[in-house]
Each structure stands twice: as structure tokens, then as C-alpha cells.
Amino acid sequence: MTLSNQLSDLRLFRQYAYVDGKWTHGTTGREEAVIDPATGETLGHIPVLEADQIRGAVDAADQAFAQWRALRADERCERLLAWYDLLQANREDLATIMTLEQGKPLPDARGEVEYGASFVRWFAEEGKRTFGDTIPSHIPNAALGTLKEPVGIAALITPWNFPLAMITRKAAAAMAAGCPVVVKPAHETPFSALALAELAERAGIPAGVFNVVLGDAPEVSKLLCDDERIKALSFTGSTRVGRLLLEQSANTVKRVSLELGGNAPFIVGPDMDPHEAALAAVAAKFQTAGQDCLAANRILVHESIHDAFVEHFAERMAAMTVGNGMQGEVDQGPLIHGQAVDKASAIVDDAVSRGATLVAGDQSQAPGPNFFMPTLLTGVTRDMQVWCEENFAPVAGITAYRDDDEAIAMANDTEYGLAAYVYTHDIRRIWKLLRALEYGMVSVNSVKMTGPPVPFGGVKQSGLGREGGVTGIDEYLETKYYCLGALGSVSGS
Numbered sequence: 001m002t003l004s005n006q007l008s009d010l011r012l013f014r015q016y017a018y019v020d021g022k023w024t025h026g027t028t029g030r031e032e033a034v035i036d037p038a039t040g041e042t043l044g045h046i047p048v049l050e051a052d053q054i055r056g057a058v059d060a061a062d063q064a065f066a067q068w069r070a071l072r073a074d075e076r077c078e079r080l081l082a083w084y085d086l087l088q089a090n091r092e093d094l095a096t097i098m099t100l101e102q103g104k105p106l107p108d109a110r111g112e113v114e115y116g117a118s119f120v121r122w123f124a125e126e127g128k129r130t131f132g133d134t135i136p137s138h139i140p141n142a143a144l145g146t147l148k149e150p151v152g153i154a155a156l157i158t159p160w161n162f163p164l165a166m167i168t169r170k171a172a173a174a175m176a177a178g179c180p181v182v183v184k185p186a187h188e189t190p191f192s193a194l195a196l197a198e199l200a201e202r203a204g205i206p207a208g209v210f211n212v213v214l215g216d217a218p219e220v221s222k223l224l225c226d227d228e229r230i231k232a233l234s235f236t237g238s239t240r241v242g243r244l245l246l247e248q249s250a251n252t253v254k255r256v257s258l259e260l261g262g263n264a265p266f267i268v269g270p271d272m273d274p275h276e277a278a279l280a281a282v283a284a285k286f287q288t289a290g291q292d293c294l295a296a297n298r299i300l301v302h303e304s305i306h307d308a309f310v311e312h313f314a315e316r317m318a319a320m321t322v323g324n325g326m327q328g329e330v331d332q333g334p335l336i337h338g339q340a341v342d343k344a345s346a347i348v349d350d351a352v353s354r355g356a357t358l359v360a361g362d363q364s365q366a367p368g369p370n371f372f373m374p375t376l377l378t379g380v381t382r383d384m385q386v387w388c389e390e391n392f393a394p395v396a397g398i399t400a401y402r403d404d405d406e407a408i409a410m411a412n413d414t415e416y417g418l419a420a421y422v423y424t425h426d427i428r429r430i431w432k433l434l435r436a437l438e439y440g441m442v443s444v445n446s447v448k449m450t451g452p453p454v455p456f457g458g459v460k461q462s463g464l465g466r467e468g469g470v471t472g473i474d475e476y477l478e479t480k481y482y483c484l485g486a487l488g489s490v491s492g493s
């Protein structure tokens with residue numbers, strides 16, 4: 001299935017980079033194919049930009065900065081709201097592009113477009129509330145205060161699992177603050193980013209404010225990190241690459257925000273109905289085929305309901321349909337590529353070789369080479385990869401615990417600290433777990449936890465900073481302190 005015959009607006013499918021308001025091809029003719037993970041077919045090609053073209057994108061952002069920051073916040077808000085309206089109006093095409101390049105089922109892709117657009121609306125409004133402070137003066141005859149100013153150009157490096165929302169959550173915050181952006185999307189899913197650029201242009205976002213560069217990831221990222229004109233780097237992706245970018249940004253002392261990997265525990269208390277908890281756990285595990293930083297990786301169930309929980313979990317899992325996300329109502333699409341399938345197999349083999357029980361997950365049923373059937377392992381232990389690594393696959397590992405203290409120790413037994421789920425109706429247990437879990441986000445009795453008003457982010461090796469919410473825009477703002485001296489008798493107020 002090619003992209004061009006699936007869209008009602010063909011101009012949303014762009015096979016170029018987008019720099020300084022222009023669609024740009026590489027100077028050497030180097031290009032990369034973009035593959036539909038469900039079918040293995042080539043959807044299109046993208047250019048590999050050369051180093052001077054990447055620098056050219058930073059030049060464009062640099063030139064656009066003065067004009068963009070000089071707009072009033074309400075003027076930037078209008079442009080961003082126009083972008084939001086266009087995202088909504090083109091939801092179906094954007095979802096189609098996403099499903100074809102990423103693989104997630106079409107209803108999930110529609111949900112992501114909605115989710116991604118919601119950040120644009122949120123930050124359009126938040127841009128009008130970047131208030132400074134007045135400070136009671138300790139200096140005679142002076143007035144003191146702070147102003148908020150845009151930090152400068154922001155480089156945004158994003159992953160393939162949420163190809164649209166991971167861009168808008170960063171870009172809308174930066175642009176609302178007055179910062180131009182240079183986006184480097186994952187090479188697996190560039191077309192969503194390029195469709196965003198097309199719609200930004202239609203929304204009247206000036207040339208140079210929203211740029212999309214494409215190329216060799218380590219090379220492009222290094223160029224962006226080394227460029228002194230870029231003041232903020234916001235990265236979403238693996239902890240391994242996040243560490244590298246943090247190190248590479250040290251020389252130019254950038255503001256660095258990192259949204260990295262997770263290894264979420266899902267704790268089920270003894271008071272829970274095992275059926276209700278199992279349905280929630282399946283939803284928390286298998287969205288985006290488990291390729292979600294919030295995926296419930298380690299499911300910890302109180303020993304008194306463990307067996308019943310496993311039974312319900314396996315039953316719900318067996319009802320899941322796996323297939324091409326473009327075809328009807330499938331619950332789970334393919335993984336992003338063959339390496340992801342190999343990694344999932346290796347994790348399952350490792351667990352089984354160390355004593356886990358493979359309850360379900362017959363890979364001979366997979367409908368294609370990039371598919372991995374939902375898999376359930378029980379008796380998982382801390383020496384297994386499925387426990388200590390972010391598996392990023394539809395592989396659920398369940399284990400039993402005796403009491404709350406053991407559940408807390410197990411849940412915290414990881415270098416990651418992004419999100420944790422707690423299922424129990426016992427308020428004392430809820431409070432104890434909420435306080436003891438070393439995670440940036442804890443969701444109690446709810447699979448859904450994200451959205452624009454939420455300060456999204458992790459602790460430990462899961463990242464630095466928060467995106468979204470009322471503080472998300474601060475990642476792109478400097479605080480300028482002022483002291484107005486020699487004011488005479490007005491001081492002291």
C-alpha cells in the first residue's frame with residue numbers, strides 16, 4: 001500500500017526536508033527508504049542532508065528568531081491555534097501517514113493525532129501566561145523583578161513510536177515561548193514530521209521557525225549539539241542515546257531536556273478484582289504493541305490473586321487481534337522493524353532459559369516478519385532481561401509478591417523511573433505506594449495518565465525535566481532579573 005494513493009490531500013506527503021520554509025533535497029542525491037513495517041513495502045524516500053545543510057537550517061532558525069520572538073504572545077497564539085485547527089482538519093490523512101510508517105492501528109493513530117494536536121492548543125494558550133515576578137526590593141530606591149524571555153533556538157530530536165505527539169509536545173512549547181525549532185525526527189517515521197511542517201506553513205508559521213532536518217542520526221545530532229546558536233536541546237528516545245546527547249551538549253552548555261526509557265511496574269493489590277485488574281494491565285502493556293515508554297513491563301500481583309489474575313490476563317490477551325493497522329479493527333500492529341522482533345525473541349528466550357514459564361505467545365501465528373504475537377511470561381525474576389531492560393515489545397512479565405514492602409522493593413529495582421501503575425482501592429496502601437515508588441509519574445487505578453495539563457517526565461535514568469503542563473514551557477524560557485535603581489520614593493512598595 002503506497003502512501004500517495006491513501007491520502008485525500010497529497011501535499012501532506014512530502015519526500016523532502018523542510019528548511020527555511022522550503023522543501024529541500026540533499027545536495028549529493030543520497031537518500032533513504034521509508035518502509036511500511038506491516039508489509040515491508042517502501043512508502044517513499046527521504047534525503048540525507050549534508051552537514052552544511054544542517055547548519056543552513058540553524059542559520060534559518062537564527063534569522064527567524066528575531067522576528068518570531070518580537071511577536072506578541074497573543075500573535076504567536078493565533079498562529080499556533082491555526083496550526084491546531086489544521087491538524088484537526090487533516091486528522092484522517094495524518095493518521096493514515098502514521099499507521100503506514102509506524103504500524104500502529106488506525107484508531108490509535110487517530111488518537112495520537114488528537115493527542116499531538118492537544119499540545120499545540122495547550123501551549124498556544126500557555127504562551128500568554130509566561131509571567132515574570134515582582135520582587136520586594138531590599139535595595140533602596142529600586143524596583144526588582146523578573147521577565148521571561150525565549151531561550152533561543154531549540155533542537156528537538158524525537159523517536160519513532162509516537163511520531164507526531166513527541167514533536168508537538170516539544171515544538172508547541174518552544175514556539176509559544178518564542179523559540180524557533182530544528183526538528184530531527186526518527187528516520188523510520190519522517191513523514192508525520194514533514195506533514196506537520198506542511199501544516200505549519202499553511203498556518204502562517206514564518207519560514208525558519210519550524211524546520212525538519214533529515215540525515216544520519218549521529219552526525220546530525222552531533223552538529224546540532226556542537227552549534228552554539230542552539231540554546232536548548234530536547235530529546236525523547238532511549239536512555240543510551242540520551243546520555244550521549246547530554247555529554248555532547250556539555251561543550252556548548254545547552255539547556256537539555258531528556259524524556260528517556262521506562263520500565264514501568266504495574267502493582268496489583270490483594271483487594272483488587274483480578275478480572276478488572278487484568279483488563280487494565282493488558283491495556284497498559286500492549287498499546288503501540290508494547291513500544292511505549294509507559295508500557296507496563298513488570299506486572300507485580302499479590303500472591304493471593306496471582307493465579308486468577310494470570311488466567312484473566314491470558315484470556316484477554318488471547319482475544320487480541322494482530323495484523324496490519326490499516327486493515328479493520330486490529331488491536332496490535334507490527335513492531336517497527338526486524339531488529340525489534342529479534343530483541344523480543346531474545347528477551348523471551350532469556351526468560352525461559354532462566355526459569356520463567358511461557359504461558360502464551362506462539363510466534364508461528366505471527367502474520368508477517370515484523371509481527372510479534374502478544375506474549376505472557378510468568379515467574380519472572382530480577383536476573384532476567386524482561387525484568388531489568390525496557391523490553392519495548394508485546395511481552396508481559398508477571399510475578400507474585402507477598403506484601404507491600406516487597407512490591408515496592410521489586411518495583412524500584414530498576415535504573416528507570418518514568419511511570420508506575422498501582423491498582424488497589426485501599427487508601428492507605430495507595431498513599432504508601434505513591435510515596436515510596438521512585439517514579440516521576442504514578443497512576444492509581446487508571447491506565448490513561450497523560451495529556452497536555454500533565455507534567456510528563458521521569459526520575460533516575462528516565463530523564464531530566466518535564467514536558468507539558470504549566471511548567472513545560474519553562475524548558476524554553478530564560479528568567480531575566482532586573483533591578484531598576486534610582487527610582488526615588490516609589491521604592492519600598
Ligand SMILES: NC(=O)c1ccc[n+]([C@@H]2O[C@H](COP(=O)([O-])OP(=O)(O)OC[C@H]3O[C@@H](n4cnc5c(N)ncnc54)[C@H](O)[C@@H]3O)[C@@H](O)[C@H]2O)c1
Pocket residue numbers: 157158159160161162166184185186187217218219221222236237238239241242244258259260261262292293390392418458462463
Ligand atoms: N520518556 C518519554 O517520554 C518517551 C517517549 C517516547 C519514547 N521514549 C523512549 O524512546 C525509546 C524508543 O525510541 P527510539 O528507538 O527511536 O530511540 P532512539 O534513542 O534510538 O532514537 C531516538 C532519536 O535519536 C536518534 N538517534 C539514534 N541514535 C542516535 C545517535 N547515536 N546519536 C544521536 N541521535 C541518535 C534517532 O534517529 C531518533 O531520532 C524507548 O527507550 C522509549 O522509552 C521515551
Ligand SMILES: N[C@@H](CC=O)C(=O)O
Pocket residue numbers: 161162291292293294450456
Ligand atoms: N505514551 C507516551 C509516549 C511514550 O512512548 C506519551 O504519552 O508521551
